[in-house]
Amino acid sequence: MGTMVVGFRLGWDRKGRQATVVLTQAGVLHHSSGLLGLAARPARPHAPAGPDPHPVPRQAAILRRLYADLHRQGYTRELIPPACVRLDTEERPLHSRPWGEHAPRAHPELIAEFTGAAPAATGSLEDALTAFYTAIGLTPRSRAVGPPGAPPAVREALRGLAEGRTLSSRPRRGAGWTVTGAGVRLHVGRVGEDLSPGEVAEFQAALTAWLRHRQASRTR
Numbered sequence: 001m002g003t004m005v006v007g008f009r010l011g012w013d014r015k016g017r018q019a020t021v022v023l024t025q026a027g028v029l030h031h032s033s034g035l036l037g038l039a040a041r042p043a044r045p046h047a048p049a050g051p052d053p054h055p056v057p058r059q060a061a062i063l064r065r066l067y068a069d070l071h072r073q074g075y076t077r078e079l080i081p082p083a084c085v086r087l088d089t090e091e092r093p094l095h096s097r098p099w100g101e102h103a104p105r106a107h108p109e110l111i112a113e114f115t116g117a118a119p120a121a122t123g124s125l126e127d128a129l130t131a132f133y134t135a136i137g138l139t140p141r142s143r144a145v146g147p148p149g150a151p152p153a154v155r156e157a158l159r160g161l162a163e164g165r166t167l168s169s170r171p172r173r174g175a176g177w178t179v180t181g182a183g184v185r186l187h188v189g190r191v192g193e194d195l196s197p198g199e200v201a202e203f204q205a206a207l208t209a210w211l212r213h214r215q216a217s218r219t220r
Helices: 055-073 108-117 125-135 152-162 197-219
Strands: 003-012 017-024 029-035 077-087 175-179 184-188 191-195
Touching: 003 055, 003 108, 003 125, 017 055, 017 108, 029 055, 029 108, 055 125, 077 108, 077 125, 191 197
Parallel strands: none
Antiparallel strands: 003 017, 003 077, 017 029, 175 184, 184 191
16 A cells, blocks of 8 residues: 655755655654765654644645755755655554653655655645645545635635644844734744734734835825
């Protein structure tokens, strides 16, 4: 039967390093890293932290974050562009608590098979994840999220939160914000502060008022 996976391999030419990340249909993230041209060293797998009825969307959010983080670190060359692949390898079940001294290493054969089977064609991570969801028969809970008439940006943000993604401002700014399903955080550099639900509502009202005031000023 095999295992359906989605993943990528990125390279950092200046440092001569590579990193591979693969997400399986069981919702387990497998990592490997090492020098370009040499066998990569597998890391411990990242499994859902506890019982989770929807592990794949939440783990896919981590996959997205790892992809973005690696790019920011310097892994900008796509040695294997994001791809959805069916492997012949059957993924072995993990220990019920897959960390600490009982944590197994990633399946080296799983990552090796992914690197050999992944297509050479370029593609986006979102396209690969969409194909992955379709292949494993998963309809993301967020596909039709959002009230009727909501702007596309709002619907996309709601979709992201429902999938467990983190919404954030552009990283090049010193000041910014982060929004997750758990809360809202403002930050300046490395210093940040979480907002209470009431403070979020007040902030939203102020921002809405400012946008409408700005729009009215332009029409005068």
